[in-house]
Amino acid sequence: MTDAQHALRNDNHGEAHQTHGHGHGHGDGQDHGNGHHGQAQHGHAHAHAHHDTEADSQAEILDLDAEVLAGHITDIAAWLPLNEPPRHIVDLGCGTGAGTFALLEQFPDAQVTAVDSSAAHLQRLREKACARGVEDRVRTVQADLDETEWPDLGAPDLVWASASMHHMADPDQALRTVRELLAPGGLFAVVELAGFPRFLPADAPEDRPGLEDRCHTASESHHAEHVPHRGADWGPKLTAAGFALDGDRTIKVNIEGSRSEAVGAYALGSLRRLRLSIVDTLRPEDLVALDRLLDTDGPGSILRREDLAVRTERAVWAARRKD
Helix, strand or coil, rough: HHHHHHCCCCCCCCCCCCCCCCCCCCCCCEECCCCCCCCHHHHHHHHHHHHHHHHHHHHHHHHHHHHHHHHHHHHHHHCCCCCCCCCCCECCCCCCCCCHHHHHCCCCEEEEEEECHHHHHHHHHHHHHHHHHHHHHHHEEECCCCCCCCCCCCCEEEEEEEECCCCCCCCCHHHHHHHHCCCCEEEEEEEECCCEEEEECCCCCCCCHHHHHHHHHHHHHHHHHHHHCCCCCCHHHHHHCCCEEEEEEEEEEECCCCHHHHHHHHHHHHHHHHHHHHHHCCCCCHHHHHHHHCCCCCCHHHCCCCCEEEEEEEEEEEEECCC
């Protein structure tokens, strides 16, 4: 697979997609969730309004993930070392369906069970499936995968988990559950983003060069505490859970998008969500500079820049159930 061929996951973005309750719903994207900070104390009406806004915001980012990074997701699906095309696929932490639809296209005879903790994301996925005429090939299941008992997901030939495994409270247990779930000889694909994507040149913005790197450094301490499994080497974990590792690779992503509205919107939404986790730790002058980028009406808006790109890496592990 070439660099021109794909990438991502987030925690914030992949830093993706997820954090509803225990947060398993931002597959194929970044980790864009930062949890729900006790909205219940403000009353049910406020809580529901906040949840709806948060769900819409996450769904928008996940849809942009799918649009900007679609080619990379498709190429990862094509790379998988399958003995034969799968007939039943489970997409764990499916988000709004970036992986689901790539897998449906790659494997035209397959059925996909899409699992996520977010009812809003699953509803969006179903609407997309209807619009694409593939609703008869998709089953959605709302579930918190940190629960001891998983719902009945059948015996899939392929389980796909993109940007979701690092959100698990007990990933080792989740890996063992996936192994038990798979049909004999079935394949498990774990796809993880190496980190929050970079969008700006190193010397940007002009008044605070290197701002993006400092934002990422501030974010790393936050995620080290709240998402400790982000950036893990899943190879040894898969082996310990009873899988045979069939292959792994790291894919570089470098999408030039200076004139792409989707890349601009993706950068804006991603940095807005990144800000949520670093607002209390970023230096004041850097926060001011970041806010200038995020001010869509201002002259320094990130949407006005012509030097944007999407740069990151995606790591992929393919592991087979051993019997």
